[in-house]
Amino acid sequence: MYLAPEGEELEIAAAAADFIADALPIERLHQGAGPDMGAELRASLGEMGWFALALPEGDGGSGLSAVEHALFFREVGRQCGPLDILVQALACLSTYDGGLRAALIAGEQGAALLVPDGMGHRLIGAADARYGLAVMHQGAALHDLAVAKIEPRPALDPANSLAIVNDPGPVIDSIEGAYIWQLGQVGVAAMLLGLAEAALDAIVEYAKVRETFGKPIGAWQAVRHACADMAVSNEGARAQLWYAATALKEGRGDAQAHLDAAKHLANEAALFATDATIQLHGGIGVTDEHNAHLLMKHAALLARLFGGRNELLASLLHAELED
Amino acid sequence: MDLRFSDEDLDFRARARDWLAANVPGTPRPAGGHAASQFDRDWQKKLYEHGWAGVAWPKDFGGMGLSGLQQVIWYEELSRAHAPAAHISTTYVAQMHAGPTIIARGTEEQKAYHLPRILSGEALWCQGFSEPNAGSDLAALRTSGRVEGDHIVVNGAKMWTTDAMHADWMELLIRTDPASQRHKGLTWLAFDMKTPGIDIKPIRTMLLDEHVNMVFFDEVRVPLSAVVGQLHGGWSTAMATLSFERGLGFIADQLELFEKVGRAVRLAGEMRGPDGLPLIEDVEVARKLAAIKAETMAIRAMTLADIAETDRTGMPGPKGSMMKLKVTATHKALTRLVSDILGWQFFEFDGNRDNNPWTHDFLWSWVFSIAGGSSEIQREITADRVLELPRSR
Numbered sequence: 001m002y003l004a005p006e007g008e009e010l011e012i013a014a015a016a017a018d019f020i021a022d023a024l025p026i027e028r029l030h031q032g033a034g035p036d037m038g039a040e041l042r043a044s045l046g047e048m049g050w051f052a053l054a055l056p057e058g059d060g061g062s063g064l065s066a067v068e069h070a071l072f073f074r075e076v077g078r079q080c081g082p083l084d085i086l087v088q089a090l091a092c093l094s095t096y097d098g099g100l101r102a103a104l105i106a107g108e109q110g111a112a113l114l115v116p117d118g119m120g121h122r123l124i125g126a127a128d129a130r131y132g133l134a135v136m137h138q139g140a141a142l143h144d145l146a147v148a149k150i151e152p153r154p155a156l157d158p159a160n161s162l163a164i165v166n167d168p169g170p171v172i173d174s175i176e177g178a179y180i181w182q183l184g185q186v187g188v189a190a191m192l193l194g195l196a197e198a199a200l201d202a203i204v205e206y207a208k209v210r211e212t213f214g215k216p217i218g219a220w221q222a223v224r225h226a227c228a229d230m231a232v233s234n235e236g237a238r239a240q241l242w243y244a245a246t247a248l249k250e251g252r253g254d255a256q257a258h259l260d261a262a263k264h265l266a267n268e269a270a271l272f273a274t275d276a277t278i279q280l281h282g283g284i285g286v287t288d289e290h291n292a293h294l295l296m297k298h299a300a301l302l303a304r305l306f307g308g309r310n311e312l313l314a315s316l317l318h319a320e321l322e323d
Numbered sequence: 324m325d326l327r328f329s330d331e332d333l334d335f336r337a338r339a340r341d342w343l344a345a346n347v348p349g350t351p352r353p354a355g356g357h358a359a360s361q362f363d364r365d366w367q368k369k370l371y372e373h374g375w376a377g378v379a380w381p382k383d384f385g386g387m388g389l390s391g392l393q394q395v396i397w398y399e400e401l402s403r404a405h406a407p408a409a410h411i412s413t414t415y416v417a418q419m420h421a422g423p424t425i426i427a428r429g430t431e432e433q434k435a436y437h438l439p440r441i442l443s444g445e446a447l448w449c450q451g452f453s454e455p456n457a458g459s460d461l462a463a464l465r466t467s468g469r470v471e472g473d474h475i476v477v478n479g480a481k482m483w484t485t486d487a488m489h490a491d492w493m494e495l496l497i498r499t500d501p502a503s504q505r506h507k508g509l510t511w512l513a514f515d516m517k518t519p520g521i522d523i524k525p526i527r528t529m530l531l532d533e534h535v536n537m538v539f540f541d542e543v544r545v546p547l548s549a550v551v552g553q554l555h556g557g558w559s560t561a562m563a564t565l566s567f568e569r570g571l572g573f574i575a576d577q578l579e580l581f582e583k584v585g586r587a588v589r590l591a592g593e594m595r596g597p598d599g600l601p602l603i604e605d606v607e608v609a610r611k612l613a614a615i616k617a618e619t620m621a622i623r624a625m626t627l628a629d630i631a632e633t634d635r636t637g638m639p640g641p642k643g644s645m646m647k648l649k650v651t652a653t654h655k656a657l658t659r660l661v662s663d664i665l666g667w668q669f670f671e672f673d674g675n676r677d678n679n680p681w682t683h684d685f686l687w688s689w690v691f692s693i694a695g696g697s698s699e700i701q702r703e704i705t706a707d708r709v710l711e712l713p714r715s716r
């Protein structure tokens with residue numbers, strides 16, 4: 001029993017943190033970088049094998065688990081990394097076609113997420129994607145978007161493209177079982193955790209230097225106590241995510257319940273921390289040049305994916321748990 | 324990361340479960356008074372005699388010498404077996420922080436004398452830290468001790484002393500250097516409650532009970548051999564006590580909360596709303612319950628993470644304050660929600676926990692978020708020690 005990164009997990013987390021901070025620092029969004037990964041970054045992530053962490057070695061992956069997957073996507077979240085990094089990783093797991101899988105692992109072809117919306121779909125991420133991935137509780141389907149009519153929409157969240165697709169085109173491959181959905185939950189929850197941690201770190205640093213009435217704002221209790229509350233909700237979300245990812249890795253019977261709780265707590269932690277960080281930064285917090293709104297907008301989007309509040313709570317209520 | 328319990332852990336859990344199934348008292352703990360403390364002593368004695376006392380205490384001091392994780396398993400099994408709970412017992416202070424303080428700071432004679440008595444239930448302890456004008460601000464305490472030869476003569480008053488009337492010993496924190504201020508010049512005494520010159524006056528709380536007390540000291544003579552740690556160096560001993568209280572003191576509550584949610588879900592399945600339908604079918608009730616369940620899952624994960632870390636490093640980290648904030652807030656949310664689920668039953672209350680545990684726990688939720696360091700103080704500690712923000716004081 002041990003519930004924190006250790007040994008090689010720490011090395012992977014550190015390597016991920018370095019790579020992501022260098023390849024897609026959150027500052028990119030202030031320097032004219034567009035949404036999504038873009039072809040170039042996709043290729044370099046592919047080259048490093050980051051899309052295939054949780055893919056079996058026999059399929060060209062690293063053969064690691066949901067735990068390393070979580071550690072990687074937490075770093076992606078910290079830098080407000082685009083969703084299509086996760087979608088690409090899930091797409092690699094969603095095909096039996098070795099050639100297609102290799103192209104996805106290498107980042108030669110992109111994948112974006114298809115989410116049902118009324119009679120049609122929303123497409124999130126990778127405006128240039130060749131494939132659309134639809135993930136359900138009990139399976140995933142890969143659509144070929146080559147002939148689909150994609151209607152781009154202006155996106156609130158600058159990290160991801162947003163479009164409407166009424167007919168996402170033919171399904172070229174599909175896979176059954178809960179695993180893709182579950183790894184999606186781990187990935188999005190980890191990104192939300194990273195966002196929540198980044199939001200707290202930002203205000204803690206600012207609270208040490210910004211002074212009002214002759215004191216740093218971090219000495220005012222209204223600020224200190226709100227930060228403490230953020231720390232508590234982040235801590236709970238982190239502990240539950242580690243628990244859930246490990247439960248998935250170990251194939252425990254209650255893994256789904258722990259994942260639902262982890263996603264719910266990550267939603268709440270990220271929505272709370274990104275709200276509070278804007279408020280506690282004062283006026284600078286609502287400016288475009290600041291990171292706070294980037295974190296908030298990204299969190300708002302991710303909180304809807306792979307289980308929003310009502311859906312998660314409905315499935316959690318009667319779920320049985322093991323020791 | 325690893326969720327698997329070791330073979331020893333699993334074996335320990337199985338043995339604990341079997342033993343508890345055969346040995347849990349058939350009668351409930353009496354609601355209060357001498358009968359309750361006698362019940363607690365008897366249960367503790369039984370644990371001691373069967374080798375279940377002091378699960379994580381070192382073997383040298385009569386404990387079982389097991390890990391913190393096995394201590395968690397023990398509390399889980401106690402809760403599951405509806406055994407007398409460690410956190411609603413007059414043995415609480417002795418087990419959770421007086422004993423550990425003596426292990427950490429006591430002399431060999433003090434250890435040899437006190438520890439077996441604590442483990443066997445012979446000695447009950449209370450905590451005499453707070454005073455009428457020193458609660459959150461403990462260093463403002465004024466109860467004084469005058470050193471006269473080989474004795475200290477104590478004068479003053481302690482307040483909020485839980486179970487003082489049952490206790491045999493008190494963790495007594497006083498100011499022994501009259502010229503001192505704040506954290507300096509304090510002394511921590513293992514105080515014998517039979518010493519002449521003390522007067523105990525109960526304080527009735529909104530729970531309609533009389534567990535907390537004022538304790539007055541009038542020229543009370545205590546031998547210098549009762550000093551735990553250094554004379555005038557009591558702040559350091561007191562901080563050790565508080566670190567045990569904050570680090571371990573709430574584990575049983577944390578784990579019990581997890582069970583309580585299950586009970587609340589079953590209750591919501593039985594109770595009906597004005598439309599005649601079970602309340603669990605009310606989407607607002609269902610969502611609130613599920614959200615609280617998620618919090619208790621996180622609390623259990625935090626507990627396991629923290630204990631596993633402490634087992635490796637040997638040091639409780641600064642996270643106890645965050646834990647207490649989360650547990651007390653979740654407890655408050657749960658008892659408030661159940662007050663709605665219970666309907667008019669909620670309003671039937673005679674002060675006996677057994678007759679209406681939910682209303683009792685609803686009232687107790689404020690004690691939980693004030694005693695042992697209020698939530699505001701826990702936020703201060705988190706801001707200072709975890710986030711390292713500039714000091715407010």
Ligand SMILES: Cc1cc2nc3c(=O)[nH]c(=O)nc-3n(C[C@H](O)[C@H](O)[C@H](O)COP(=O)(O)OP(=O)(O)OC[C@H]3O[C@@H](n4cnc5c(N)ncnc54)[C@H](O)[C@@H]3O)c2cc1C
Pocket residue numbers: 221449450451452453455456457458459460482483484485486528535690693694695696697698699700703
């Ligand atoms: C039922 C019960 C049992 C208890 N049992 C014991 C016991 O056995 N032994 C023992 O020694 N003590 C015991 N206590 C005392 C308990 O530790 C104190 O009540 C607690 O620490 C708060 O102190 P206080 O009551 O003096 O409130 P105060 O310190 O006067 O605080 C009043 C309010 O101000 C807030 N506040 C105070 N300082 C700050 C600050 N710096 N920043 C922000 N807010 C602040 C507090 O949070 C609180 O809301 C018990 C208390 C209760 C209610």
